[in-house]
Amino acid sequence: MQEIMPFVSRHPILSLAWIALLVAVIVMTFKSRFSKVKEIARGEAIRLINKEEAVVVDTRSRDDFRRGHLANAINLTASEIKNGSLGELEKHKAQPIIVVCANGTASREPAENLSKAGFEKVTMLKD
Structure with a gap:
């Protein structure tokens, strides 16, 4: 504990980087905990599709789709969702929505945008 202050004074950039990393982890944790959009695993997605007639929204490019x-x-790209060009998805506002992407990380923003657009139960596939 006594070595912390000398370390910080000798390595200010490294110390600031560690503090920034800690703040980023805390912010991301709070953001995911209090988000309306929840991450689900494959098993839960299958259950939602089979039992609750969930609609799957694939945010990959047209070619990948x-x-x-x-x-x-x-198939709706992230930019289409952001612009409100939802097409046939509009009629499914009361059904569960599962947002999927190529790698499991790019679906958060489109899912948040769908939630803001009035979709009641929006989830995203984490794998």
Whole structure:
């Protein structure tokens, strides 16, 4: 504990980097805890699709979507969702929505935008 202050004074940039990293982790943790959009695993997604008629929104590019996608998935890019160009998805506002992407990390922003657009139960596939 006594070595912390001398370390900080000798390595201010490294110390600031560690503080910034700690703040980023705390902010991301709070953001995910209090978000209306929840992450779900594959098993929960299958249950939502089979039991609650969830709609899958695939946010990958048109080419990737054409190469292969989940059955009955709707392809909307993140920019289309952000602009409010929801097309056939508009009629599914009361149904659960599962947002998927190529790698499991790019679906948070489109999912948040759908939640703001009035969709009641928006989730995102984490894998």
